Amino acid sequence: MRRSLRGMPPKRHDIAYEPDLVVPAADGSALLTDHYFPLADGDFPTLLVRSPYGRGFPWAPMYGVLLAEQGFHVVLQSCRGTGGSGGEFDLWHNEAADGQATVAWLRRQSWFSGTLGTVGPSYLGYTQWALALDPPPELRAMVVQVGLHDPHGFFHPAGAFSFENALAVALGMTHQHRGVPRLLRATLRLLRHLRKITRSLPLGEAYLPGLNGRVPFLDEAMAHPEADDAHWQGADVGAAAERLSVPTSLITGWHDVYLDQTLQQYDRLRRADCDTALLVGPWTHNSALQQGWPEVFAESLGWLRAHLCDDPSGLRTTRVRVHLGGRQTWHDLPDWPPPRTGRRWYLDSDGTLSPHATEDTSAPMSFRYDPADPTPSIGGPLLSHKAGCRDNTALEARDDVLTFTTAPLTAPVHVLGPVSAELQVGVDTGHADVFARLCDVDAQGRSTNICDGVRRLRPAEATPAAVTVAMSSTAHHFPAGHRIRLQISGGAHPRFARNTGTGEPLATATRLIPAEVSLHHPSALVLPVAGTEPADRDAPH
Secondary structure, eight states: OTTTSTTOOOOOSOEEEEEEEEEEOTTSOEEEEEEEEESSSSOOOEEEEEESSOSSTTHIIIIIIHHHHTTOEEEEEEOTTSTTOSSOOOTTTTHHHHHHHHHHHHTTOTTOOSOEEEEEEEHHHHHHHHHHTSOOTTEEEEEEEEEOSOHHHHHSGGGSOOHHHHHHHHHHHHHGGGOHHHHHHHHHHHHHHHHHHHHOSOHHHHTHHHHTSOOHHHHHHHHOOOTTSGGGTTTOOGGGGGSOOSOEEEEEEEEOTTHHHHHHHHHHHHHTTOOEEEEEEEEETTGGGTTTHHHHHHHHHHHHHHHHSSOGGGOOSSSEEEEEBTTTEEEEESSSSOSOEEEEEEEOTTSBEESSOOOOOSOOEEEEEOTTSOOBOOSBSOSSTTOBOOBOHHHHTSTTEEEEEOOOOSSOEEEEEEEEEEEEEEESSSOOEEEEEEEEEOTTOOEEEEEEEEEEOOTTSOSSEEEEEEEEEEEEEEOTTOEEEEEEESOOBTTSOOOOSSOOOTTTOOOOOOEEEEEEEEEEEEEEEOSSOOOEESSOO
């Protein structure tokens, strides 16, 4: 790994490790734990890494080995019911209690100096936030990499169901902790069945062949779409950030599935006056830990050394660093989002985006969404190799996708912050989703996705209803000569489960009813336009 990745720091220490240590969980179950440590005299701070994905590849080399070589004790632990640990895995329920039990065990170890940090990506970020609900006094630093705090928000963004990503999570949670060969076989099985799964109903039965049986937390997620359902009580641990004083570094990518949750975490930490830093790269969830790993590791190491080893030499001078799409440059900012103006481009009936609202009396613009032939998903924040920026030309040629495009820009436009679409939407059946996507159209006509969002409409909403579709956030440079484009459609399948048009429960729906979706005036794309382009840097570090 060291040979394949450029820019990694040289190791400081030879290391050793103790495998399969037994740490008692809150209920007494045995949590299997590996301890990596420097072969050197002196006290070293400890890093806790709690994972449901096993303790082998890639966690052992990327976290155990690399961080121990830099002068840390690394405690890599399998969550309850995974990786050989006892008990049953119950998504999110036991992480706070088991994290506290692990810290209690650490206090009894002769090598524990009393200085603790946490680090890790994805669900390993969730286990950090769970511990931070009641942070132990030894906890001095956190590094949350492409991490989440709200499981419901992942499964049901704005009322839709993240079907393809939910399948990927179920696959990883079920098989990755059993080793790479098992995971590869399970992945191939899911890929063989994926097309049939996404075209079959009911969803609660359709996924079974691809995952080789039921996955209880997936069934529960489908059965409980509402955030205030008792099922989700205690699942959202984001409140930890509202009162946290532990210095926390946040790392994400513009196409990470947890980008929005990371930015929520940053906002809450800032409001709590907590020492925090934010790095947003040109990454997907997976590529942040692959192509982006040298930058992610350097950012993480600099933060941990500063707050656990009293060595601030790896910190930057600004709180925020973001990658600017369209320029492929890095920019240092004092905060996020930076000062900007919410500039509106209005949707005209002729398919243009206009900077000025007009008294358009023409008929509403409309499309027919047919769940039997659902609008496909292309790129965006996915947990697969298909994620990220993609050519949307073929998608935009479909009859069920409306596009609105500016004239070629006469001057660059710098977009930094949250993007949204303010729409007046009518639906003949009362049941529909609205998917909105921002694209950059180059001089050759290639349309590339920048950011997007979805919103499930409720039958009780008036027709037409004023609907705001939050389209996530971005930092993007539209150069002169390019065009800004807004896509509007009725879904992005199988990234989101198709709206069946019936209002039947997600897991058991069997009927499909098309919907006629209309856009009325005035509707607008709202972009956070920066007055000046921020100064750029050649590299993150």
